[in-house]
Amino acid sequence: xxxxxxxxxxxxxxxxxxxxxxxxxxxxxxxxxxxxxxxxxxxxxxxxxxxxxxxxxxxxxxxxxxxxxxxxxxxxxxxxxxxxxxxxxxxxxxxxxxxxxxxxxxxxxxxxxxxxxxxxxxxxxxxxxxxxxxxxxxxxxxxxxxxxxxxxxxxxxxxxxxxxxxxxxxxxxxxxxxxxxxxxxxxxxxxxxxxxxxxxxxxxxxxxxxxxxxxxxxxxxxxxxxxxxxxxxxxxxxxxxxxxxxxxxxxxxxxxxxxxxxxxxxxxxxxxxxxxxxxxxxxxxxxxxxxxxxxxxxxxxxxxxxxxxxxxxxxxxxxxxxxxxxxxxxxxxxxxxxxxxxxxxxxxxxx
Amino acid sequence: xxxxxxxxxxxxxxxxxxxxxxxxxxxxxxxxxxxxxxxxxxxxxxxxxxxxxxxxxxxxxxxxxxxxxxxxxxxxxxxxxxxxxxxxxxxxxxxxxxxxxxxxxxxxxxxxxxxxxxxxxxxxxxxxxxxxxxxxxxxxxxxxxxxxxxxxxxxxxxxxxxxxxxxxxxxxxxxxxxxxxxxxxxxxxxxxxxxxxxxxxxxxxxxxxxxxxxxxxxxxxxxxxxxxxxxxxxxxxxxxxxxxxxxxxxxxxxxxxxxxxxxxxxxxxxxxxxxxxxxxxxxxxxxxxxxxxxxxxxxxxxxxxxxxxxxxxxxxxxxxxxxxxxxxxxxxxxxxxxxxxxxxxxxxxxxxxxxxxxxxxxxxxxxxxxxxxxxxxxxxxxxxxxxxxx
Amino acid sequence: xxxxxxxxxxxxxxxxxxxxxxxxxxxxxxxxxxxxxxxxxxxxxxx
Ligand code: SF4
Ligand code: SF4
Ligand code: SF4
Numbered sequence: 001x002x003x004x005x006x007x008x009x010x011x012x013x014x015x016x017x018x019x020x021x022x023x024x025x026x027x028x029x030x031x032x033x034x035x036x037x038x039x040x041x042x043x044x045x046x047x048x049x050x051x052x053x054x055x056x057x058x059x060x061x062x063x064x065x066x067x068x069x070x071x072x073x074x075x076x077x078x079x080x081x082x083x084x085x086x087x088x089x090x091x092x093x094x095x096x097x098x099x100x101x102x103x104x105x106x107x108x109x110x111x112x113x114x115x116x117x118x119x120x121x122x123x124x125x126x127x128x129x130x131x132x133x134x135x136x137x138x139x140x141x142x143x144x145x146x147x148x149x150x151x152x153x154x155x156x157x158x159x160x161x162x163x164x165x166x167x168x169x170x171x172x173x174x175x176x177x178x179x180x181x182x183x184x185x186x187x188x189x190x191x192x193x194x195x196x197x198x199x200x201x202x203x204x205x206x207x208x209x210x211x212x213x214x215x216x217x218x219x220x221x222x223x224x225x226x227x228x229x230x231x232x233x234x235x236x237x238x239x240x241x242x243x244x245x246x247x248x249x250x251x252x253x254x255x256x257x258x259x260x261x262x263x264x265x266x267x268x269x270x271x272x273x274x275x276x277x278x279x280x281x282x283x284x285x286x287x288x289x290x291x292x293x294x295x296x297x298x299x300x301x302x303x304x305x306x307x308x309x310x311x312x313x314x315x316x317x318x319x320x321x322x323x324x325x326x327x328x329x330x331x332x333x334x335x336x337x338x339x340x341x342x343x344x345x346x347x348x349x350x351x
Numbered sequence: 352x353x354x355x356x357x358x359x360x361x362x363x364x365x366x367x368x369x370x371x372x373x374x375x376x377x378x379x380x381x382x383x384x385x386x387x388x389x390x391x392x393x394x395x396x397x398x399x400x401x402x403x404x405x406x407x408x409x410x411x412x413x414x415x416x417x418x419x420x421x422x423x424x425x426x427x428x429x430x431x432x433x434x435x436x437x438x439x440x441x442x443x444x445x446x447x448x449x450x451x452x453x454x455x456x457x458x459x460x461x462x463x464x465x466x467x468x469x470x471x472x473x474x475x476x477x478x479x480x481x482x483x484x485x486x487x488x489x490x491x492x493x494x495x496x497x498x499x500x501x502x503x504x505x506x507x508x509x510x511x512x513x514x515x516x517x518x519x520x521x522x523x524x525x526x527x528x529x530x531x532x533x534x535x536x537x538x539x540x541x542x543x544x545x546x547x548x549x550x551x552x553x554x555x556x557x558x559x560x561x562x563x564x565x566x567x568x569x570x571x572x573x574x575x576x577x578x579x580x581x582x583x584x585x586x587x588x589x590x591x592x593x594x595x596x597x598x599x600x601x602x603x604x605x606x607x608x609x610x611x612x613x614x615x616x617x618x619x620x621x622x623x624x625x626x627x628x629x630x631x632x633x634x635x636x637x638x639x640x641x642x643x644x645x646x647x648x649x650x651x652x653x654x655x656x657x658x659x660x661x662x663x664x665x666x667x668x669x670x671x672x673x674x675x676x677x678x679x680x681x682x683x684x685x686x687x688x689x690x691x692x693x694x695x696x697x698x699x700x701x702x703x704x705x706x707x708x709x710x711x712x713x714x715x716x717x718x719x720x721x722x723x724x725x726x727x728x729x730x731x732x733x734x735x736x737x738x739x740x741x
Numbered sequence: 742x743x744x745x746x747x748x749x750x751x752x753x754x755x756x757x758x759x760x761x762x763x764x765x766x767x768x769x770x771x772x773x774x775x776x777x778x779x780x781x782x783x784x785x786x787x788x
Pocket of ligand 1: 111112114120136172
């Protein structure tokens with residue numbers, strides 16, 4: 001069932017080393033994106049996987065990763081649930097006691113090479129790239145080491161070299177991109193003794209997976225994991241048990257990661273475009289209010305002053321009229337003081 | 352001037368210097384460990400928990416609490432609240448130092464700090480929220496530097512340069528508000544990409560809105576809180592205007608913070624109903640969520656209102672402190688408590704003491720620099736030569 | 742000619758990149774426009 005090596009090389013030849021990609025079936029409208037049409041992928045059939053860890057070993061070898069603490073033929077490693085880390089791009093886990101199955105089920109974990117990778121969307125230096133062949137590659141020469149890609153990846157795949165002081169890298173499966181470019185199969189696929197891994201064009205793999213599910217409906221759950229999860233992935237899975245029993249989340253939905261942030265990012269230009277208008281507007285309004293208030297104040301003072309001196313004069317006249325001579329001088333002095341006071345106030349406020 | 356007086360009756364070994372000195376020494380040792388052994392040597396970060404308190408506290412809280420800069424300068428220069436003028440300089444200084452510190456803290460956190468300019472200068476990951484944050488924080492740090500510079504220029508006596516800078520006040524203020532709106536909200540948007548990892552009570556498409564709105568009352572409360580501290584420690588540095596306007600600022604900001612918190616609270620409730628998250632409220636996460644929402648938003652909102660009505664400055668000051676604490680709780684909740692909530696507790700993150708050590712070290716550096724500047728430059732008072740000229 | 746994108750990721754990288762450049766230009770242009778608008782008003786800047 002696995003794609004033969006010759007056929008694979010034929011594809012690579014036909015596609016040319018540069019892997020020029022055919023035109024998409026639909027006219028490019030830049031509205032709906034379906035990924036690179038001729039890209040490759042891998043189908044992992046968990047019903048065939050025997051947990052031999054050969055793929056881990058091969059991956060370690062082809063990627064020249066550091067030797068593991070315990071050898072690859074030590075299967076007791078499987079007693080613990082593991083995830084990918086700085087020393088391993090792929091791990092196989094064993095899942096025991098699953099309802100309705102006797103014996104354990106194994107599942108290989110590695111980067112799923114998403115069609116719309118969350119890691120690529122999150123990286124602020126574009127260190128990740130979804131290539132035409134399907135592999136999501138990582139470029140350590142630009143990576144800042146912010147680890148936002150690790151926050152973003154819904155499958156918890158990227159690992160970080162926490163013990164590197166100055167040159168830590170993100171470590172993750174490359175889908176053996178360098179080997180693909182040489183016309184070779186990914187290391188893990190090549191070595192798998194059970195053909196639990198099938199390499200091929202993604203659309204072919206989906207057909208193969210459907211076919212298996214159709215032919216053996218009681219052996220498979222009717223779902224191809226990775227066909228639509230988080231916008232789809234190049235790495236696909238079929239299984240005889242519900243996927244969440246294999247530690248695979250079924251609640252991820254089908255929306256690509258970049259769409260979760262695109263709304264927020266789209267509001268950035270709104271702020272850049274309209275905040276200057278709004279803020280300058282508020283400034284102008286408050287400025288104008290100040291100006292009007294200032295004018296009103298001036299007028300009020302003028303009016304008050306005019307009124308004050310008129311009042312004062314009237315008061316003087318009245319007081320003088322009523323008062324006897326003895327008090328006259330005293331009142332004159334008082335009134336004079338009041339007028340002076342009003343004038344002084346005016347001068348102060350007007351300044 | 353008074354510096355000499357203080358220096359005379361205080362030996363070098365006063366309590367502040369001793370404590371600060373010890374912390375700085377430890378900080379230097381930890382720094383060496385970090386840059387020789389990598390993050391693994393001094394942190395509890397792991398592949399599942401790539402971000403710890405250096406992001407939660409130093410970045411998220413640091414930026415939120417430095418929001419006093421843009422809120423105060425906007426209130427004074429854009430909204431025409433001239434009475435807040437004397438609060439602008441301390442707020443700008445705090446913001447500037449706060450942001451400088453955030454950037455410094457990031458040098459510890461990222462793997463290759465000398466590449467921090469890469470996303471801006473070398474290869475732009477424009478789809479990343481972090482790119483947006485980085486660009487805005489970088490630009491805003493420059494804006495704050497220019498906004499702060501008149502104080503330094505007055506101190507240095509560089510009058511011509513100062514004049515040019517002061518002319519730019521309005522543009523800088525507007526630019527600062529724009530950049531702040533963008534990156535304060537984007538800090539919340541950072542977590543939008545991982546809906547499968549953040550607890551649904553905290554995950555929301557409104558996250559950017561929440562982070563932005565809460566940054567406003569965080570900034571206002573921080574200004575009140577900080578002025579309380581400054582009055583305590585730098586009272587001799589404050590001029591009459593500053594002291595006279597200070598209670599205006601406190602009441603005005605308390606009023607604004609209260610009202611904005613009311614809006615924030617309302618939005619939080621709308622969010623619960625929009626996402627239909629009611630049923631989570633009964634779980635232990637839900638109880639903690641309610642504790643945050645009622646204890647750290649609704650309660651201080653109400654207390655602010657009481658403080659304003661009763662003209663109770665003491666109550667307002669305590670409320671400001673509580674609100675600041677609430678912001679820290681919120682940022683920790685989103686980035687640590689709610690993050691990876693589905694993982695078993697053995698795989699969850701708890702900070703290593705050395706991570707906390709670095710954070711304490713950086714805060715100490717902040718206090719030392721802040722003290723150095725306000726003791727020398729015209730921050731809490733107007734420079735006699737430039738009175739009324741801004 | 743409209744460039745062809747196969748992934749949303751590439752499309753966003755491209756469109757957002759241009760938008761960022763435009764945002765920068767717009768912010769500067771807005772300052773100029775405002776100054777032009779109020780250029781004949783009485784002095785309008787603070788200070
Ligand atoms: S599985 Fe994770 S690391 Fe791999 S492409 Fe998808 S998002 Fe990126
Ligand atoms: S750690 Fe590196 S690859 Fe990951 S998002 Fe940051 S810069 Fe990009
Ligand atoms: S594709 Fe290559 S890098 Fe990825 S798991 Fe297989 S061998 Fe390892």
